[in-house]
Amino acid sequence: MPENTDSDTFLASDAFAADLLRGHTDTIVLAVVSQGESYGFEIFKTIRDATGGAYEIKEATLYASYRRLLKDGLVEAYWGDETQGGRRKYYRITDAGRAVYRDNVGAWEITRGLIDTLLDLGRPARTGTTRPGRPQQ
Amino acid sequence: MPENTDSDTFLASDAFAADLLRGHTDTIVLAVVSQGESYGFEIFKTIRDATGGAYEIKEATLYASYRRLLKDGLVEAYWGDETQGGRRKYYRITDAGRAVYRDNVGAWEITRGLIDTLLDLGRPARTGTTRPGRPQQ
DNA sequence: TCGAGTACTTTATCTGTTACAGTACTCAAC
DNA sequence: GTTGAGTACTGTAACAGATAAAGTACTCGA
Numbered sequence: 561m562p563e564n565t566d567s568d569t570f571l572a573s574d575a576f577a578a579d580l581l582r583g584h585t586d587t588i589v590l591a592v593v594s595q596g597e598s599y600g601f602e603i604f605k606t607i608r609d610a611t612g613g614a615y616e617i618k619e620a621t622l623y624a625s626y627r628r629l630l631k632d633g634l635v636e637a638y639w640g641d642e643t644q645g646g647r648r649k650y651y652r653i654t655d656a657g658r659a660v661y662r663d664n665v666g667a668w669e670i671t672r673g674l675i676d677t678l679l680d681l682g683r684p685a686r687t688g689t690t691r692p693g694r695p696q697q
Numbered sequence: 698m699p700e701n702t703d704s705d706t707f708l709a710s711d712a713f714a715a716d717l718l719r720g721h722t723d724t725i726v727l728a729v730v731s732q733g734e735s736y737g738f739e740i741f742k743t744i745r746d747a748t749g750g751a752y753e754i755k756e757a758t759l760y761a762s763y764r765r766l767l768k769d770g771l772v773e774a775y776w777g778d779e780t781q782g783g784r785r786k787y788y789r790i791t792d793a794g795r796a797v798y799r800d801n802v803g804a805w806e807i808t809r810g811l812i813d814t815l816l817d818l819g820r821p822a823r824t825g826t827t828r829p830g831r832p833q834q
Numbered sequence: 835t836c837g838a839g840t841a842c843t844t845t846a847t848c849t850g851t852t853a854c855a856g857t858a859c860t861c862a863a864c
Numbered sequence: 865g866t867t868g869a870g871t872a873c874t875g876t877a878a879c880a881g882a883t884a885a886a887g888t889a890c891t892c893g894a
Binding site for chain 4: 579599600601
Binding site: 716719737738741756760764784785786 | 841842844849850
């Protein structure tokens with residue numbers, strides 16, 4: 561786990577990633593459950609671990625997302641049969657959910673292209689003849 | 698100008714790009730004015746044209762952004778000296794604005810990486826060894 | 835003079851995020 | 865035996881950015 565105290569590179573994560581990820585939460589949750597059924601807190605951990613701890617989604621954000629996805633029929637939920645210990649609510653993606661997930665990934669790719677293009681406007685003019693190249697990595 | 702009625706490829710643009718660009722508006726405006734002074738409506742057109750008409754930011758969104766940028770001292774404004782015809786309010790980026798712009802581009806690059814990583818969770822396991830290619834164009 | 839285009843602005847509403855608060859169980863440590 | 869950390873789920877209130885809608889005002893060609 562990265563220390564959040566000294567490293568400049570880590571500044572980035574929670575500080576602004578949170579704001580800029582707005583609107584993507586539902587798609588991210590669909591990405592996780594499209595891999596297989598999972599329960600609320602496990603989805604939280606999956607997201608955290610997939611980003612190496614860089615992005616820790618807020619619980620309230622996540623549960624608000626579950627509510628939307630359920631309301632729209634994109635996931636189904638059921639209680640696990642843990643007879644002792646904390647109850648777990650499992651989420652399963654529906655066919656509608658898979659379709660929306662695919663659409664949203666497409667939307668993201670378009671959006672990513674748009675933002676890349678627009679932010680490129682601010683780069684100092686290049687000397688070459690071709691379209692603005694993206695800096696590799 | 699693209700007709701918005703028949704083309705499927707155009708569906709993408711206004712429909713959802715708008716929502717997903719949330720939080721990036723100020724950075725996009727900074728990108729435009731970091732190229733040189735510009736006035737409100739011209740910035741609107743620059744953004745529209747840079748995306749080939751795919752993304753037409755809403756005026757209200759844009760003017761709300763100007764207000765924020767002014768309040769934070771990231772741009773300065775002055776009225777042009779158009780003696781006849783419609784008045785134009787010009788915006789000029791400040792040093793603080795340039796610094797914030799650079800930071801925000803960095804933030805975008807990190808965010809882009811995070812979302813790419815997270816949405817990748819939902820892809821079926823790949824057989825090859827390389828990263829997923831981006832569809833060209 | 836009528837409509838389309840240019841140009842700027844404000845107000846009210848909507849939505850996603852999140853701080854905060856709360857409930858409830860388990861398990862290891864003291 | 866209770867304290868604290870971790871797991872797990874939920875609701876409420878407040879905030880911020882986006883935007884529909886409406887308005888003001890000028891220009892120019894038909």
